[in-house]
Amino acid sequence: MVRSLVQWTKTLSFPARISPNKSSKESVLSSPGSPTITPTPSNMSLSPPCKNEINNMKNSSLNEVNQIYPDPESEKAIMSSVVYCIHHKEGCKWSDELRKLKAHLNSCKHDAIPCIGKCGAQIPRVIMEEHLKTTCPQRRARCQFCNKEFTGHVFEQNHVGNCGYEPLYCENKCGVKVPRRHLSHHKVSECSKRLLPCRFCAKEFVADTLSAHHLKCGRVPVACPNRCDVNVLAKEDLETHLKEECTVSVLNCTYKxxxxxFKGPRHLMEKHLEESSQQHLALVCTVVTKQQHQITSLKSALSRLSLNYSGTLIWKISDFSDKMNEAKNKEGMELVSPPFYTSQYGYKLQASLFPNGNGAGEDSHISVYIKILPGEYDALLRWPFAHSVSFTLFDQSSCPEKACNIVESFIPDPTWKNFQRPSKEPDSLGFGFPKFVSHEMLKKRHFMKDDTMFIRVKVDPSKIVAV
Structure with a gap:
């Protein structure tokens, strides 16, 4: 609001001015704290009326003598002082004489005046326009959704956030904007993300997935394709119905x-099984015979796949102590290795071992030999057998660097019968080392570990004489 000059200068004090009509000798005392009024001196004596006037003044109220008359010169000096606008901290740069301050405040854009909209607030002129548009409780505001007009106070307190025409995103995150007044109906009846029960299985699904569920729902009713007495049944029960219950379904014979x-209705199947038992037995026997041949063929193929074609055999002999005891009690006990080949189409070989020795090594050594077995491709190979052969007994020390393996090898003598092309009945012994390793040596190192030994039989691959 516009302030009067008195409001801005009320803290200023001015000296009392001496009245020109009063004598200095006729002073009138005022109450404590009040200024003294001194009459102007005069050479003439006081007349009775003047005395009466003075007496009347003495009897007058103390409030009447408290009036102060400013000194014109002091007031002029003060009003000529250069001052800043009282709103200079808010950004007003006005500066001039004090007497011009009132006039400036009447137009200063930072000075507060009553709101033009009559809301009762004091608003600086500079923000009056913004106040009338946005914050004045008495402004007129129009809702952008329903196009209705309200006062600012009613609009902010009651209408904002409650307008029924304001579009809102569905809370189910279906991506649709719906006016607030229709939102509840949308969520219940229209929203693609609302939950709906399947009318067949009663389980709940999101609305936009319900159609896909119906395609595979096991409780969807279907009709029997054979049009039997059962009109409708659940989809998940249809297969069982056709196999076990449908009276008109055409079935294949159990021995299909x-x-x-044979194919026929269910009620004729039992009769067919009774009348055709001999025929069914013959069919089953034929199948069994065919399967036996297939099994034999598969075993042969599996055996070929499991054969060793590398020319090197790692032979693991477990429970050696038991085998040694058995060999001591049973003369000539021989352990035989799995057969192996020098190559895929090479010589077929087999190693043998005598735990208690053979020949010169009997009762003191273990003996090892190599046998040449009749192979599928002997007709294509060169004879006599000319590959060098080595036997290695592995030291199973925990430190490989300290292991000390025992190795024995030989080069076949082409004049020996053992290395000629074998007949259907191979040599019972073969060729090797009767004194391969002594029984005492087996105990000195780690040739036996967990009662198991490993022997490698290797045919030198550098001498390939196969055609």
Whole structure:
């Protein structure tokens, strides 16, 4: 609001001015704290009326003598002082004489005046326009959604956030904007993300997935394709119905896989099984015979796949102590290795071991030998057998650097019968070392570990004489 000059200068004090009509000798005392009024001196004596006037003044109220008359010169000096606008901290740069301050404040854009909208607030002129547009409780505001007009106070307190025409995103995150007044109906009846129960299985699904669920729902009713007495049944029960219950379904004979080609209704199947038992038995026997041949063929193929074609055999002999005891009690006990080949189409070989020795090593050494067995490709190979052969007994020390293996090898003598092409009945012994390792040596190092030994039989691959 516009301030009067008195409001801005009320803290200023001015000296009392001496009245020109009063004598200095006729002083009138005022109450404590009040200024003294001194009459102007005069050479004439006081007349009775003047005395009466003085007496009347003495009897007058103390409030009447408290009036102060400013000194014109002091007031002029003060009003000529250069001052800043009282709003200089808010950004007003006005500066001039004090007497011009009132006039400036009447137009200063930082000075507060009553709101033009009559809301009762004191608003600086500079923000009056913004106040009338946005914050004045008495402004007129129009809702952008329903286009209705309200006062600012009513609009902010009651209408904002409650307008029924304001579009809102559905809370189910279906991506649709719906007016507030229709939102509840949308969520219940229209929203693609609302939960709906399947009318067949009663389980709840999101609305936009319900159609896909119906395609695979096991409780969807279907009709029997054979049009039997059962009109409707659940989809998940249809297979069982056709196999076990449908009275008109055409069934294949139980022995279909054996070769029976009968097809007929369920009520004729039992009669067919009774009348065709001999035929079914013959069919089954034929199948069994065929399967036996297949099994034999598969075993042979599996055996070929498991054969060793590398020319090197790592032979693991477990429970050696038991085998040694058995060999001591049973003369000539021989352990035989799995057969192996020098190559895929090479010589077929087999190693043998005598735990208690053989020949010169009997009762003191273990003996090892190599046998040449009749192979599938002997007709294509060169004879006599000319590959060098080595036997290695592995030292199973925990420190490989300190291991000390025992190795024995030989080069076949082409004049020996053992290395000629074998007949259907191979040599019972073969060729090797009767004194391969002594029984005492087996105990000195780690040739036996966990009662197991490993022997490698290696045919030198550098001498390939196969055609």
């Amino acid at each position: 896989d054996a070769g029976c080609r």
